Amino acid sequence: xxxxxxxxxxxxxxxxxxxxxxxxxxxxxxxHPIDLSAGHLMRDLPDLLELVADRDSEAEDYARFAPKVQxxxxxxxxxxxxxxxxxxDLHPSNAHVDENxxxxxxxxxxxxxxxxxxxxANYVFGSDFYGFPPELGEAFLRGYNEVRPMTxxxxxxxxxxxxxxxxxxxxxxxxxxxxxxxxxxxxRGLSWFAEQVCKGMEEHADILQG
Numbered sequence: 001x002x003x004x005x006x007x008x009x010x011x012x013x014x015x016x017x018x019x020x021x022x023x024x025x026x027x028x029x030x031x032h033p034i035d036l037s038a039g040h041l042m043r044d045l046p047d048l049l050e051l052v053a054d055r056d057s058e059a060e061d062y063a064r065f066a067p068k069v070q071x072x073x074x075x076x077x078x079x080x081x082x083x084x085x086x087x088x089d090l091h092p093s094n095a096h097v098d099e100n101x102x103x104x105x106x107x108x109x110x111x112x113x114x115x116x117x118x119x120x121a122n123y124v125f126g127s128d129f130y131g132f133p134p135e136l137g138e139a140f141l142r143g144y145n146e147v148r149p150m151t152x153x154x155x156x157x158x159x160x161x162x163x164x165x166x167x168x169x170x171x172x173x174x175x176x177x178x179x180x181x182x183x184x185x186x187x188r189g190l191s192w193f194a195e196q197v198c199k200g201m202e203e204h205a206d207i208l209q210g
Contacts, residue, residue: 006092006132008139013103014095014123015143018087021105022116023148025085036088036114039164042070044171051174051190058194062171065201068208069167072160076115079153086114091126117154120144121161125169128162129188160207163200166193 045066052058087094088110096104124137141158144150150158170193201208 005097006127006136008136010095010097010101010103011127011136011139012143012146014090014092014105015140015145016147017095017103017105018090018119018123019144019147021087022082022084022119026082028085028113030085030113034112036086036110036112036118037076037083038070038073039168040175041066041073041164041168041171044168044175047174047177048171051177052194055190055194058190061194061198065167065197066171068201069164072204072208073164076157079157080151081115081117081153081157082151083113083115085111086116086119087111088114088119088122090119090123092123092130092132093126115161116148117150117157117161118165120150120154121158121165124158125162125165129169157207160200160204163196163204166196166200169193170197 045062048062049059052062087105087108089107090105094105094107096106098104120141123140127137127140128134141150170190
Protein backbone atom coordinates (compact mmCIF):
# COMPACT_ATOMS: atom_id res chain seq x y z
CA UNK A 1 0.00 0.00 0.00
CA UNK A 2 1.06 3.60 -0.55
CA UNK A 3 0.36 3.91 3.18
CA UNK A 4 3.44 1.76 3.85
CA UNK A 5 5.73 3.59 1.42
CA UNK A 6 4.28 7.07 1.29
CA UNK A 7 6.97 9.27 -0.25
CA UNK A 8 6.76 12.47 -2.29
CA UNK A 9 7.37 10.37 -5.40
CA UNK A 10 4.54 7.91 -4.76
CA UNK A 11 2.18 10.70 -3.65
CA UNK A 12 2.89 12.63 -6.86
CA UNK A 13 2.25 9.54 -8.98
CA UNK A 14 -1.06 8.88 -7.25
CA UNK A 15 -1.95 12.48 -8.08
CA UNK A 16 -1.12 11.91 -11.75
CA UNK A 17 -3.17 8.71 -11.85
CA UNK A 18 -6.20 10.39 -10.30
CA UNK A 19 -5.94 13.29 -12.75
CA UNK A 20 -5.77 10.86 -15.69
CA UNK A 21 -8.88 9.12 -14.40
CA UNK A 22 -10.67 12.44 -14.14
CA UNK A 23 -9.67 13.47 -17.67
CA UNK A 24 -10.60 10.12 -19.20
CA UNK A 25 -13.88 9.92 -17.31
CA UNK A 26 -14.96 13.50 -17.93
CA UNK A 27 -17.72 12.47 -20.36
CA UNK A 28 -18.48 9.07 -18.82
CA UNK A 29 -22.20 8.33 -18.54
CA UNK A 30 -23.10 5.89 -15.77
CA UNK A 31 -25.69 3.19 -16.26
CA HIS A 32 -26.83 3.77 -12.68
CA PRO A 33 -26.00 7.38 -11.76
CA ILE A 34 -24.59 7.96 -8.29
CA ASP A 35 -24.23 11.61 -7.28
CA LEU A 36 -21.30 12.19 -4.93
CA SER A 37 -21.50 15.98 -4.94
CA ALA A 38 -23.59 16.64 -1.81
CA GLY A 39 -22.64 13.74 0.47
CA HIS A 40 -24.67 12.47 3.41
CA LEU A 41 -23.96 14.98 6.17
CA MET A 42 -27.59 15.72 7.03
CA ARG A 43 -28.60 12.05 6.76
CA ASP A 44 -25.86 11.03 9.19
CA LEU A 45 -26.15 14.01 11.54
CA PRO A 46 -28.65 12.39 13.99
CA ASP A 47 -26.23 9.49 14.50
CA LEU A 48 -23.35 11.89 15.17
CA LEU A 49 -25.43 13.83 17.70
CA GLU A 50 -26.26 10.58 19.49
CA LEU A 51 -22.62 9.49 19.49
CA VAL A 52 -21.40 12.69 21.15
CA ALA A 53 -24.46 13.37 23.34
CA ASP A 54 -22.39 13.08 26.53
CA ARG A 55 -19.47 15.21 25.30
CA ASP A 56 -20.05 18.73 26.58
CA SER A 57 -21.28 21.07 23.82
CA GLU A 58 -20.18 19.01 20.79
CA ALA A 59 -23.70 17.88 19.88
CA GLU A 60 -25.00 21.43 20.10
CA ASP A 61 -22.15 22.71 17.93
CA TYR A 62 -22.62 20.02 15.28
CA ALA A 63 -26.37 20.65 15.17
CA ARG A 64 -25.73 24.37 14.49
CA PHE A 65 -22.90 23.84 12.04
CA ALA A 66 -24.29 21.10 9.78
CA PRO A 67 -27.13 23.08 8.12
CA LYS A 68 -24.71 25.89 7.30
CA VAL A 69 -22.26 23.47 5.72
CA GLN A 70 -25.01 21.75 3.74
CA UNK A 71 -26.29 25.12 2.49
CA UNK A 72 -22.80 25.97 1.27
CA UNK A 73 -22.56 22.63 -0.53
CA UNK A 74 -25.94 23.22 -2.15
CA UNK A 75 -24.67 26.56 -3.50
CA UNK A 76 -21.44 25.38 -5.10
CA UNK A 77 -22.80 25.76 -8.63
CA UNK A 78 -21.67 29.40 -8.52
CA UNK A 79 -18.05 28.22 -8.69
CA UNK A 80 -15.94 26.74 -11.48
CA UNK A 81 -15.78 23.20 -10.10
CA UNK A 82 -15.60 20.59 -12.87
CA UNK A 83 -17.45 17.32 -12.33
CA UNK A 84 -17.11 13.84 -13.76
CA UNK A 85 -16.31 10.26 -12.83
CA UNK A 86 -14.76 10.14 -9.35
CA UNK A 87 -13.17 7.43 -7.23
CA UNK A 88 -15.05 8.55 -4.14
CA ASP A 89 -12.64 7.28 -1.46
CA LEU A 90 -9.04 7.72 -2.56
CA HIS A 91 -6.51 7.86 0.28
CA PRO A 92 -3.07 6.32 0.98
CA SER A 93 -4.56 2.94 1.98
CA ASN A 94 -6.47 2.62 -1.30
CA ALA A 95 -3.45 2.49 -3.60
CA HIS A 96 -0.97 -0.37 -3.97
CA VAL A 97 2.72 -0.13 -4.86
CA ASP A 98 4.36 -3.26 -6.29
CA GLU A 99 8.03 -4.22 -6.08
CA ASN A 100 8.76 -2.23 -9.25
CA UNK A 101 7.11 0.93 -7.95
CA UNK A 102 4.02 0.55 -10.13
CA UNK A 103 0.97 2.05 -8.44
CA UNK A 104 -2.54 0.63 -8.74
CA UNK A 105 -5.57 2.45 -7.36
CA UNK A 106 -7.95 0.17 -5.46
CA UNK A 107 -11.43 0.14 -3.89
CA UNK A 108 -13.89 1.70 -6.31
CA UNK A 109 -16.90 0.78 -4.16
CA UNK A 110 -17.68 4.47 -3.58
CA UNK A 111 -17.27 5.65 -7.16
CA UNK A 112 -19.78 7.88 -8.90
CA UNK A 113 -20.13 11.29 -10.48
CA UNK A 114 -19.15 14.35 -8.49
CA UNK A 115 -16.78 17.24 -8.09
CA UNK A 116 -13.21 16.37 -9.02
CA UNK A 117 -12.19 18.56 -6.10
CA UNK A 118 -13.90 16.18 -3.70
CA UNK A 119 -11.59 13.38 -4.86
CA UNK A 120 -8.56 15.66 -4.61
CA ALA A 121 -9.47 16.89 -1.13
CA ASN A 122 -10.17 13.34 0.02
CA TYR A 123 -6.56 12.30 -0.63
CA VAL A 124 -5.12 15.43 0.96
CA PHE A 125 -7.34 14.83 3.98
CA GLY A 126 -6.38 11.15 4.15
CA SER A 127 -2.68 11.97 4.11
CA ASP A 128 -3.16 14.40 7.00
CA PHE A 129 -5.56 12.07 8.82
CA TYR A 130 -3.02 9.25 8.88
CA GLY A 131 -0.37 11.61 10.25
CA PHE A 132 1.86 12.04 7.21
CA PRO A 133 3.83 15.29 6.74
CA PRO A 134 2.07 18.08 4.77
CA GLU A 135 4.76 17.78 2.08
CA LEU A 136 3.16 14.55 0.86
CA GLY A 137 -0.19 16.18 0.28
CA GLU A 138 1.61 18.96 -1.56
CA ALA A 139 3.47 16.41 -3.72
CA PHE A 140 0.14 14.75 -4.56
CA LEU A 141 -1.26 18.12 -5.68
CA ARG A 142 1.80 18.85 -7.82
CA GLY A 143 1.45 15.50 -9.57
CA TYR A 144 -2.25 16.03 -10.14
CA ASN A 145 -1.75 19.50 -11.63
CA GLU A 146 0.86 18.18 -14.06
CA VAL A 147 -1.93 16.24 -15.79
CA ARG A 148 -5.07 18.28 -15.10
CA PRO A 149 -4.44 21.82 -13.87
CA MET A 150 -6.97 22.73 -11.20
CA THR A 151 -9.19 25.76 -11.74
CA UNK A 152 -8.76 28.92 -9.67
CA UNK A 153 -11.92 28.04 -7.71
CA UNK A 154 -10.65 24.52 -7.06
CA UNK A 155 -7.46 25.97 -5.57
CA UNK A 156 -9.47 28.46 -3.53
CA UNK A 157 -11.92 25.87 -2.17
CA UNK A 158 -9.50 22.99 -1.56
CA UNK A 159 -9.19 23.54 2.19
CA UNK A 160 -12.96 24.01 2.47
CA UNK A 161 -13.49 20.62 0.84
CA UNK A 162 -10.93 19.09 3.24
CA UNK A 163 -12.92 20.59 6.12
CA UNK A 164 -16.18 19.19 4.70
CA UNK A 165 -14.56 15.76 4.42
CA UNK A 166 -13.62 15.96 8.10
CA UNK A 167 -17.19 16.78 9.14
CA UNK A 168 -18.73 14.18 6.83
CA UNK A 169 -16.34 11.46 8.03
CA UNK A 170 -17.21 12.13 11.67
CA UNK A 171 -20.90 11.81 10.81
CA UNK A 172 -20.27 8.77 8.61
CA UNK A 173 -18.40 6.96 11.37
CA UNK A 174 -21.34 7.58 13.69
CA UNK A 175 -23.83 6.39 11.07
CA UNK A 176 -21.94 3.14 10.48
CA UNK A 177 -20.60 2.50 13.98
CA UNK A 178 -22.86 -0.50 14.55
CA UNK A 179 -21.71 -2.24 11.38
CA UNK A 180 -18.00 -1.39 11.21
CA UNK A 181 -17.22 -0.29 14.76
CA UNK A 182 -14.97 2.64 15.58
CA UNK A 183 -11.98 1.49 13.55
CA UNK A 184 -11.45 4.88 11.92
CA UNK A 185 -11.20 6.50 15.34
CA UNK A 186 -7.95 4.66 16.05
CA UNK A 187 -6.18 7.34 14.02
CA ARG A 188 -8.02 10.38 15.35
CA GLY A 189 -10.44 10.53 18.26
CA LEU A 190 -13.70 12.39 18.72
CA SER A 191 -11.93 15.35 20.32
CA TRP A 192 -9.79 15.77 17.19
CA PHE A 193 -12.86 15.81 14.96
CA ALA A 194 -14.61 18.36 17.17
CA GLU A 195 -11.53 20.60 17.17
CA GLN A 196 -11.10 20.39 13.40
CA VAL A 197 -14.77 21.10 12.68
CA CYS A 198 -14.83 24.14 14.97
CA LYS A 199 -11.61 25.40 13.41
CA GLY A 200 -13.02 24.88 9.91
CA MET A 201 -16.19 26.80 10.71
CA GLU A 202 -14.05 29.79 11.68
CA GLU A 203 -11.62 29.53 8.75
CA HIS A 204 -14.36 29.24 6.12
CA ALA A 205 -16.89 31.68 7.56
CA ASP A 206 -16.96 33.64 4.29
CA ILE A 207 -18.10 30.59 2.30
CA LEU A 208 -20.52 29.40 4.98
CA GLN A 209 -22.22 32.78 5.13
CA GLY A 210 -22.95 32.70 1.40
